[in-house]
Each structure stands twice: as structure tokens, then as C-alpha cells.
């Protein structure tokens with residue numbers, strides 16, 4: 001098994017938090033997104049999607065969706081579970097992971113990739129040329145604020161996003177807030193009281 005990743009990027013970061021919490025160490029290679037190494041022939045021969053992270057399994061097949069990699073690793077390393085102990089817990093965690101990806105991660109990426117000069121003609125990850133759309137950046141800012149409100153309200157009556165225990169949903173939200181700060185220059189202010197309370201507790205739980 002071999003992991004290709006780039007720790008500074010948001011999707012690798014959420015996988016790294018997941019692995020670190022569970023104490024999983026894998027042979028790995030950093031693919032430097034700063035120098036566009038992911039678009040080079042060598043990497044694309046292994047990962048045609050040209051994205052990180054990517055996990056090459058022992059049979060040579062490749063996983064490049066973080067949620068799939070996390071599932072695979074959780075099955076191999078069930079201790080310190082982050083994807084639920086029961087069918088209900090797992091379903092709620094996955095429900096949040098999907099919502100966070102579509103309603104928070106994607107709007108941040110829309111803001112970042114449709115405004116940053118580095119991503120002219122590269123507005124989506126992957127090898128295809130995709131032009132920037134400034135309207136998507138504007139829409140992303142609005143969607144992001146509404147995403148913050150949704151999680152803030154959800155956190156009013158529970159300790160962690162998917163219930164009483166820290167889960168991969170919390171990790172995804174922590175990674176999204178980090179990404180929002182530098183990628184969309186957006187930090188939820190103290191009026192998002194439940195989100196603020198949760199963030200401190202989730203960080204503590206992640207490091208215990």
C-alpha cells in the first residue's frame with residue numbers, strides 16, 4: 001500500500017487528521033501541488049485523475065476519493081473508530097460528510113479556484129482545462145455563509161456533528177474551516193456561537 005499526498009492541501013489534510021487520530025502510518029510520497037507535480041506524466045501514469053490524496057492498494061488498484069480511503073483504512077484499523085459503531089451512527093456520519101463536501105468544501109473551492117491567478121484555466125482539480133467563472137466565486141461566498149449557519153444550528157443540541165463522539169464528520173468540518181480561512185478569506189465570527197464552542201472541543205478531542 002502506498003499513499004500519494006500533499007499535506008498542505010485541504011483534502012490530504014482531512015485524511016491526515018483521520019490517520020493521525022487513529023495512529024495509522026503508511027509509506028507515502030508528497031506530490032508537490034505548488035510545482036504542479038500532480039500534472040506530470042509520472043504521477044498521471046499512476047493517478048490519471050491527477051489529484052491527491054491517492055492510495056495505491058496492494059493489488060495495484062487506486063483509490064482517489066478521501067471517503068473511500070478512510071473507509072478502507074477504518075476497516076483495516078477499527079480501533080478509535082471515526083466512522084461510527086452502529087449502522088445508524090455510520091449513516092449519520094456519512095450524511096454529514098457528503099453535506100460538508102457539497103455545501104461547505106465546494107463553495108470554498110469555488111471561491112478560491114475562480115479568483116486565484118494561479119488557477120486561470122484550472123478552475124477544477126484534474127487534468128482538464130476549465131475556465132474560471134467569477135460568478136461562481138460570488139455564489140460560493142453566499143453558499144459558504146449559509147453552510148456555516150446550517151452547521152451552527154445543528155451543533156446547538158449535540159457535542160459533535162454526528163452525535164456524542166468525535167467522528168470523521170468533525171474532522172471534515174475542521175479541515176473545511178481551515179481551508180475557508182485562507183482559501184475564501186472567510187472565518188465564522190462569534191455570532192456562530194455553537195460552531196465556535198464545537199471547534200474548541202473538536203480540536204481537543206482530536207488531540208487526546
Ligand SMILES: N[C@@H](CCC(=O)N[C@@H](CS)C(=O)NCC(=O)O)C(=O)O
Pocket residue numbers: 009010011012033038050051052053064065066067124125126
Ligand atoms: N477527489 C477527492 C478530492 C481530491 C482533490 O480535489 N484534491 C485536490 C487537493 S485538495 C487536488 O488534488 N488538486 C489538484 C489540482 O489542483 O490540480 C475526493 O473526492 O475526496
